Amino acid sequence: MLTPLPQAFAAPSGAAVIAEVYGGGGNSGATLTRDFIELGNAGATAVDLSGYSVQYLPGSPSATSRWSITRLSGSIAPGGRYLIAQAQGAGGTTALPVPDASGSIAMSGTSGTVALVAGTDELDCRTAADCATDGRIVDLVGFGTAAVREGSPVTGASSTASVARGASLADTDDNAADLTAGAPTPVNAKGETPGTGGGGEEPGDPGEPGAVRVHDIQGTTRRSPLTGETVTNVPGIVIGVRDSGSRGFWIQDPQADADARTSEAVFVYTGSAAPAVRTGDSVLVSGKVAEYAANSTTQSITQISGPKTSVLSSGNPLPAPVVLGPANLPDDYTPEAGGGSIESLPLQPAVYALDFLESAEGMRVQVGDARVVGATTEYGEVYVTAKPEENPSVRGGTVYLGYDGQNSGRVKIESLGPGIPEANVGDVLAGATTGPLDYDSYGGYTLMATEMGAHVPGGLEREVTRRQLGKELAIATYNVENLDALDPQEKFDRLAEGIAVNLASPDVVALEEIQDDNGATDDGTVTSERTLTRFTDAITAAGGPRYSWRYVAPENKTDGGEPGGNIRQVFLYNEERVTFTDRPGGDATTATEVVDTRKGAELSVSPGRIDPASDAWRNSRKPLVGEFRFRGERVFVIANHFASKGGDAPMHGRYQEPSRSSEEQRHRQAQEVRDFVADLLAADAKAKVIVLGDINDFQFSRTTEIMTGDGSLLTPLVNTLPEEERYTYVFEGNSQTLDQTLVSPSVVAYDYDIVHLNAEFADQASDHDPQVVRIDVKKGRK
The missing domain is CATH 3.60.10.10 (Endonuclease/exonuclease/phosphatase)
Known part of the structure; x- marks a missing residue:
């Protein structure tokens, strides 16, 4: 029988606890290639992890710091362990045993806070006192100089040392008393260690494509039918590389299937490691299929996380882009679900604009001679319209006139290299603007430009009204x-x-x-x-x-x-x-x-x-x-x-x-x-x-x-x-x-x-x- 996790942070846990935390994976001097969090079950019955998460906060959080989230599934057997792989660094030589869950959190090797949470929404506490009142927190470990911790933080974490509880998994709600620093000892649910189960993340023959193609990963809804599964040697051409922020690259399979609902591209998330590929590389990618959403209200991005990539050749031609315009962007913006989630609905790209864009998630797309409808922001983003006749304003924008008229031609543009011009509404990006189609919680579907159209100013001037008459x-x-x-x-x-x-x-x-x-x-x-x-x-x-x-x-x-x-x-x-x-x-x-x-x-x-x-x-x-x-x-x-x-x-x-x-x-x-x-x-x-x-x-x-x-x-x-x-x-x-x-x-x-x-x-x-x-x-x- 599975029992739910306890939902009290203040009282010591008698079942599921954070058993070990290691943020030095892949760092200089490290042996292991990835960070990890290990959970343990000190109880006599299995602990169901469905709907739970582990979350990470920097050791010295500011008012704008965010908790990073890895969602969990499965369970922890009585007396068992559960291994969660996190970001992979550039160093190290030894892989973790096959993890029970994978995330992409790049944890500090020396200071930070990890929480086991009864829920998947992001925590909002930034102090130990505030976190102590959040009933969703099941267990919490602060290490190094972490401001958020139970009792005092445990010290000694480094590139070669994790912090871990003893074999009894004792939890007195004082991190310094309950955990000690030592050599990392990751153990998965099968009891495997790097010595007995290591190499589980390594792909098979790097030269042979596996059975799964990108369109199999993407599926016909917004969420991958393979979420949580490990895929091996997925083939594709690298169509764009992002080496800052959410690092990774996009691959697109030039051999498309016949289903208009399935995207032929996917994002490969490399975490803290800089992508070791270039645009035009033909690659095979192995890793775990995951869905990432910034919060509970946004759509998710399908991605391959914890990747192992083999480069077969370079300088290959890129797949032809999908040209966005009135011919393929429907006027109807999105299906409705009575206020519920549309994620499980079959995509209808010929009916709804958001479905069309989702069916092209990650793929090379293009807008041509695009009129700017949202001026360049301080974050290096600009909005254009792919439907120039859609509700034009008197000065070149696109007017929003009703909840049922969301202006389906709007596309946000960011850059993967070309400079973003300082553009005003009514300006034009002349020629082709091309790149992978990403999804951003702040603005929706985003063309990540590898090629930017030429900026042509529209001559917009600031208005001056007339002076009032004397009366x-x-x-x-x-x-x-x-x-x-x-x-x-x-x-x-x-x-x-x-x-x-x-x-x-x-x-x-x-x-x-x-x-x-x-x-x-x-x-x-x-x-x-x-x-x-x-x-x-x-x-x-x-x-x-x-x-x-x-x-x-x-x-x-x-x-x-x-x-x-x-x-x-x-x-x-x-x-x-x-x-x-x-x-x-x-x-x-x-x-x-x-x-x-x-x-x-x-x-x-x-x-x-x-x-x-x-x-x-x-x-x-x-x-x-x-x-x-x-x-x-x-x-x-x-x-x-x-x-x-x-x-x-x-x-x-x-x-x-x-x-x-x-x-x-x-x-x-x-x-x-x-x-x-x-x-x-x-x-x-x-x-x-x-x-x-x-x-x-x-x-x-x-x-x-x-x-x-x-x-x-x-x-x-x-x-x-x-x-x-x-x-x-x-x-x-x-x-x-x-x-x-x-x-x-x-x-x-x-x-x-x-x-x-x-x-x-x-x-x-x-x-x-x-x-x-x-x-x-x-x-x-x-």
Whole structure:
């Protein structure tokens, strides 16, 4: 009978434990060629490892360090061992015995943390205290100077020494007491050691192809039918080599089968070892078939891990590329599974674009004369479209207009050698861009270019809006991307030019992402006076007016955003054109209320916040409400920055339709704003209300529908523009709307403009485009 693993980290384990850890495999001076983790079963019944994993964290983790994961299967017999091979180095002479599981984690030989986890999702703890509260951790070993450990870390690990428990597998939850350093002694479930079962990873005759071909490995779904199996002498031509990051190479079998669903290429993952092959090599590869996914929501990459490669010849011609375009990329993006996984569904490459791309996973693909639809990023990636007629924007991008219109022609491009040009939306990569088709959790299917098309600039220029007329009140919104007083002057100057020149000095500017005066420094500072002084000085220097400001400082660490930054919305306003109505009493926890007076609606406090105690605003920015006067008319402005889309499943992920879990909070936030606007209009049906800011949701979303009162309270102005102009942000090659301006029914005379000066450019002052509405306040009230 199999018994489940215990799920307590704090209590010593009586069954499955980490018996031995060795990170020196393949290092200089090492005998063994691979790292390994060995589990042991101190109990009297078998331990089922289905759904479990081992995970590794560097010894001195930073806030951005990630746990590396190897998923497990099978079981550990009573008193038995279970050997997990990890990354292979360039040194060593002796192979491990045939492992019971294989991963590709390149562990340090001297310091790190290994966890046995009851689950396969990545751990998120980075300290010993946090990991001690994670009930998924069954056992944990910290060695060297590891910050994450049980008790004290065990010392002595090196290229020639592992850390291991004694024969009794005693576990007192003190690594230094339970484990000692010594010569590595890997043992697999059969009891084999390098002396009795070594060489199990070696292939047979290196000159003869085995029975398994690449298309057998890839199969007709997203996951290999051979996952977990060892394959021998798989033939192919090397079509691309990646010697940094996730190291490895792609092989493609020039002898394709007749099934359009099966890819003819596969990635060979070499771990920490630099690939010892070159493009054009004819090779035979042996190793274990694995599926790698960065997290639980992304699709997986089929790969051969722990490879042994024989080069038969070099300089061979490469297989002809698959040319991506309207003829083979269907308009329908992906099959649906009712929110479930599509991984087991048979591929339909003639029906769905994601299925077509999956059927070409790893293969040489090509785009020709490709128009850039997502500017080059700081990570060296650029998005193009293989379908130039698909929802083109007015400035060369591809507009995202609905959940059922995902723009199937978008392809991300990274480089395996050629330089990535600094390209803007509308530029063209002329000629052929060719390389293996990879999959990346950040952006989906990615052409890894071995050949790059010539960069032809499209001449895109930053827009400048017109200046408001004397009778027009100009109100703008601009997300200035975590601006704080410690930022370089160049950032202030560029953002200031955007307001003074490109936005033509609006009368009121609602700013999102203004931080406190020392930014990410977490010392309790919540004021933004230095930040705003520097910013308004820069605007004046750029030719703009001397703006005044109003804001409500948040309580420390309550409004989300960058830790320590105390993000908030701010009103800038030009006192020569507009008057701000100050009503004292507004603070982080006080709600402003609508006051019904003989002269119409007023705010109880101004500036103020909408119901800051509501759970809708938990760990999120609270709306800032202000009452302005222009030409004798009262105007209410509500500046917003709704909860981010963090946590949503990717559009290209394994779950379809993808979960948009972050919407739940934005829906509640939209309801709060809607209710407040309804109160204003109940007190004065002719009230002029402008709701604007970074809504973090699309104009076609339920969030927007709720905020508008399903069309009865507010009008989203983006929908008054032609479809090809409806965007403020570019994400993964989709030009989309996240920032919005909405107006109440009495605002009837307006001129609305999204001013494109950031989102389409490789060189950005912010990742958002600002927008401005100019209204005639004397029209609409009778």
